[in-house]
Structures are given as structure tokens and as C-alpha cells.
Amino acid sequence: MQITINRNGENYGPYSLEQVREMLDSGQAQPTDMGNVEGKSEWVPLSELSKNLSEAEEKPPVIGSQDSDTYTPTGEHEHEFRIECKPDFSYLTVQVPANQTLKVEASAMATMSTNMVMKTKMKGGLSRFLGGESLFINEFSAQGGSAEIGIAPGSPGDMDHVHLSGADEIFLQSSAYVASGMQVNVDSKWQGFKGFFSGEGLFLLRCTGHGDLWFNTYGAMIEIPVDGNYVVDTSHVVAFTGGLQYSVESVGGLKSLFLSGEGLVCRFAGQGKVWIQTRHPMAFANWTYPFRPESNN
Known part of the structure; x- marks a missing residue:
């Protein structure tokens, strides 16, 4: 921050805020x-300027706020x-410490x-392939010192973070996985052909272990505490905790399945958390379909 001083029509500087404070203290x-x-x-008296800037420095930054467009962690994180x-x-x-590795979704x-070195490994097998997701996860290692990596998921939308303690278990819709620490185990758990009637199958990744886990959505994300029973359309499920039973x-039966526009739902029971997304790609594609360009042939 640079400050210019004006006295009797003459400009001096620029000076840093610390220099201005010293000049005020010394009488210069x-x-x-x-x-x-x-x-x-605007130009303001130095007494007012110094006070305003000092108050701004003393204000703690707003962190961990989901209403802010920048989120930094306040809870436990690796x-x-x-x-x-x-x-x-x-x-x-993400800042990756020296000689440590971060797992990141392909592409x-x-x-x-x-100084970041990348290796590609196959993960997930048939279930991720059938779910339309990548079979690969990239591993980025910081060699010779700490390193930084910027990660941009393919889907436009929100992102969240959880820290697994070792006893935790999180299930993710397969397209939601973004990145995780090396001690987080990411295993696939395919729900079979239940969703193929509506195109809304529930392909899940089971995340266990210890460390950071990041996941994203299409649209905004809402975290919902569940105590009892709760129903979510499968296309809006992003993640849920392992303490919940689900089916x-x-x-409304087969007639509703084919004619109502509603597909399959996931029925949760127990205590835990569910993360949902406020939009889903297929609904958006259906909404835009009538506006598609038509061929003149």
C-alpha cells in the first residue's frame, strides 16, 4: 500500500503506511x-487516513463462510x-507439503x-466406467519442497470439503469426487441396473480413511442433517454419511416413473448428513432442448 502526502499544494512520496505513521510520530x-x-x-487528512487503515488491519478476515465467494478452512484439515x-x-x-502427494480427479x-510431478493410476474399474466417469485418478507429488496445485472440476457449481478422521465414511455420487489426501481410500460401489429405466442410476464412491476430501456439484450445494427418514431424487444426491441406511x-410406481418426469429416489433412514445439488445436468439438457437450432434441410 502506497500513500502520497500533500502539503500546501506539494506532493511527497509515495510512502508505506508504516513510514507515514513514523512521520506523524516524529512531526515530519x-x-x-x-x-x-x-x-x-479521494484525499483525506493523515490523522483520519491512518486511523481508518489501522482499523481495517485489525478486522479479522471472514473465513469459512459459505456465503463468501472464497472459502478457507476453519475446522480440522490436513x-x-x-x-x-x-x-x-x-x-x-491446495498447498501440498514437500514429498507429499495429492490424489486428483483426471483432467x-x-x-x-x-516442482509438482504427476502420475496416473487406474481407479474405480467397471463401476466408474458404467457411470460415465473417468477410470483414472492422477497423483501429484511435491518434490524438493512444498508445491501448489489449482483444481478446476469439469462441472460448473459448488464445492465442499470434509476431513475424515479414520472412523468416518462418506459416500459420493461418482461424478462428485474432486481430490483427496493419500490416506483417503476411494472405492467404487455400484448400485446395479436399478437406475437404467430413468437414466438416473446411483453410482457411488465409498470414501474412508484419514485426511482431506473435496467434492463438487452441478449447481449450488446444500448440506441437510437427517434424523429419521428423508427422500432425495437420485439425480440430486451428491454425498451422504455412512451412518445412513439407503435404498x-x-x-409412484412404473407409470409415474415413465410419465411424470420424476425418476428414482434415494430413501435415507437414520442419523447423518446428506449433501444435495440444486440442479442436475439432465434436467438442464431437457430444458434447453426446445431451443436447439433446427436444420433447414
Whole structure:
């Protein structure tokens, strides 16, 4: 921050805020002298300028707020990270300590430090393939020092983070996985052909172990506490905790399944959390279909 001082029509500087404070303390600058912060248009007395800038420095940053477009962790976490551009186009930046590795969904890396080394490994097998997801997860290792990686999921939407303690268990819709620490185990759990009637099968990844886990949505994300029974359309399920029992079923029988526009639902029972997405790609595709360009042939 650079400050220009004006006294009797003459400009001096620019100076740093610390230099201005020292000049005020020593009498080199007067409280009635005018000051201007670089990039600002207004001139204000140095006494007022110094006070305002000091108060701004003392205000704690707003972190961990889901209403902010930048999220930094306040709870337990293994890696330093921030999530920017929430909730529309979330972008994850993770600091990876020296000689440690981060697992990232294939094709999600946007930027990385020059000392980051990537390896590709096959994960998930047939279930992820049938779910329309990548069979591969990339591993990024920081060699010779800490490194930074920027991660941009393919789906536009929100992103969230949980820290697994070792006893926790999180199920993710397969398309929701973004990244995780190396001690987080990501296993596939395919729900079979239950969803093929409506195109809304529930393909799940079971995440266990210890460490950070990031996942994203299409649209905004809502975390819902469940105590008892709760029903969510399968296309809106993003994640849920392992303490919940679940089953996939149709709404209103086969007639409703084919004619009502509603597909399959996931019925949860017990105590835990469910994360849902406010939109889903197939509904958006159906909404845009009438507006498609038509051939003149």
C-alpha cells in the first residue's frame, strides 16, 4: 500500500503506511496534511487516513463462510487450501507439503508449481466406467519442497470439503469426487441396473480413511442433517454419511416413473448428513432442448 502526502499544494512520496505513521510520530508530517492511497481518488487528512487503515488491519478476515465467494478452512484439515468463485464456478487451490502427494480427479488440474510431478493410476474399474466417469485418478507429488496445485472440476457449481478422521465414511455420487489426501481410500460401489429405466442410476464412491476430501456439484450445494427418514431424487444426491441406511426406489410406481418426469429416489433412514445439488445436468439438457437450432434441410 502506497500513500502520497500533500502539503500546501506539494506532493511527497509515495510512502508505506508504516513510514507515514513514523512521520506523524516524529512531526515530519502533520495530522492535517492530506493523504491519498494509491488507486483511490479521494484525499483525506493523515490523522483520519491512518486511523481508518489501522482499523481495517485489525478486522479479522471472514473465513469459512459459505456465503463468501472464497472459502478457507476453519475446522480440522490436513492441507492448507482455499475454494474460490463459490458457488457457481468453484476453484480449489491446495498447498501440498514437500514429498507429499495429492490424489486428483483426471483432467481437473488447471495449474501447478513446477516442482509438482504427476502420475496416473487406474481407479474405480467397471463401476466408474458404467457411470460415465473417468477410470483414472492422477497423483501429484511435491518434490524438493512444498508445491501448489489449482483444481478446476469439469462441472460448473459448488464445492465442499470434509476431513475424515479414520472412523468416518462418506459416500459420493461418482461424478462428485474432486481430490483427496493419500490416506483417503476411494472405492467404487455400484448400485446395479436399478437406475437404467430413468437414466438416473446411483453410482457411488465409498470414501474412508484419514485426511482431506473435496467434492463438487452441478449447481449450488446444500448440506441437510437427517434424523429419521428423508427422500432425495437420485439425480440430486451428491454425498451422504455412512451412518445412513439407503435404498433406491421409484416414485409412484412404473407409470409415474415413465410419465411424470420424476425418476428414482434415494430413501435415507437414520442419523447423518446428506449433501444435495440444486440442479442436475439432465434436467438442464431437457430444458434447453426446445431451443436447439433446427436444420433447414
